Amino acid sequence: xxxxxxxxxxxxxxxxxxxxxxxxxxxxxxxxxxxxxxxxxxxxxxxxxxxxxxxxxxxxxxxxxxxxxxxxxxxxxxxxxxxxxxxxxxxxxxxxxxxxxxxxxxxxxxxxxxxxxxxxxxxxxxxxxxxxxxxxxxxxxxxxxxxxxxxxxxxxxxxxxxxxxxxxxxxxxxxxxxxxxxxxxxxxxxxxxxxxxxxxxxxxxxxxxxxxxxxxxxxxxxxxxxxxxxxxxxxxxxxxxxxxxxxxxxxxxxxxxxxxxxxxxxx
Numbered sequence: 001x002x003x004x005x006x007x008x009x010x011x012x013x014x015x016x017x018x019x020x021x022x023x024x025x026x027x028x029x030x031x032x033x034x035x036x037x038x039x040x041x042x043x044x045x046x047x048x049x050x051x052x053x054x055x056x057x058x059x060x061x062x063x064x065x066x067x068x069x070x071x072x073x074x075x076x077x078x079x080x081x082x083x084x085x086x087x088x089x090x091x092x093x094x095x096x097x098x099x100x101x102x103x104x105x106x107x108x109x110x111x112x113x114x115x116x117x118x119x120x121x122x123x124x125x126x127x128x129x130x131x132x133x134x135x136x137x138x139x140x141x142x143x144x145x146x147x148x149x150x151x152x153x154x155x156x157x158x159x160x161x162x163x164x165x166x167x168x169x170x171x172x173x174x175x176x177x178x179x180x181x182x183x184x185x186x187x188x189x190x191x192x193x194x195x196x197x198x199x200x201x202x203x204x205x206x207x208x209x210x211x212x213x214x215x216x217x218x219x220x221x222x223x224x225x226x227x228x229x230x231x232x233x234x235x236x237x238x239x240x241x242x243x244x245x246x247x248x249x250x251x252x253x254x255x256x257x258x259x260x261x262x263x264x265x266x267x
Contacts, residue, residue, distance in 0.1 A: 003102075004107065007103055007111060011108070012111070016119065026123065029077055030126065030127055033071075036073070041061075041063035054228075055226040055228045063134075063136060065194070067136050067225075068218055069189070069190065070191070071127060071221050075158075079157035079158040082115075082119075083158075083161030110245070113158045117154035117155055117158055120154040121147070121150050124154075138225045141227045142227050146221060146225045148224070149223075149224035149225075152238065152241065157214070157217065162251075163247050185213075190218050213240040216233040220233040
């Protein structure tokens with residue numbers, strides 16, 4: 001048990017040190033959601049009214065509605081950044097030291113996932129602090145209730161990043177894959193507009209948005225931020241987490257996953 005604990009602490013400490021030394025990563029993770037909050041929300045406020053929908057009990061401003069979605073954006077980009085670091089470490093050879101340890105590979109991947117979630121939660125609360133200073137306030141208890149939702153959604157999005165990194169073997173190819181995944185997931189979700197607005201324009205897009213795991217993660221965060229529990233969103237996010245993580249573990253198994261199909265050796 002001590003070996004498992006030391007490995008977990010070491011992986012998390014390495015991720016935190018990397019996060020502290022790479023300050024541009026922290027800034028870039030906040031620039032995108034802050035631009036939506038300060039610039040786009042101000043422009044869309046008069047054109048995109050939001051009716052009274054759960055968990056809100058009154059009419060709200062547009063920037064209030066998109067704040068949970070922007071928290072999801074922070075975690076989505078962090079999950080992709082963590083998977084990008086996996087591809088980088090594999091190309092540089094530093095991952096070999098990690099994956100050849102006597103500990104189970106699934107445990108090492110889960111530890112890496114937990115380390116990424118720790119960073120994403122820190123980024124999410126920093127964004128909440130900036131939003132609070134901007135005048136977007138949630139109930140005080142919501143800042144505590146949202147923590148489990150951020151952890152679960154961060155695990156799900158991080159597991160998706162792990163799955164992608166098991167397929168992408170070259171660093172230069174990962175940026176295109178990230179954009180191919182991030183933008184459809186973000187724009188086909190409830191992060192920027194409620195489902196009923198999407199349904200008004202297209203039933204097909206409404207169906208895609210309803211089954212988008214990112215939509216469920218955003219709704220889980222939205223309800224938790226206002227002291228409520230969204231059971232369907234929690235179940236959907238949890239099932240997506242298990243599915244992504246299972247396929248990621250298979251993908252990182254040299255004898256069964258995608259790594260066996262490559263001609264050059266990989267860690």
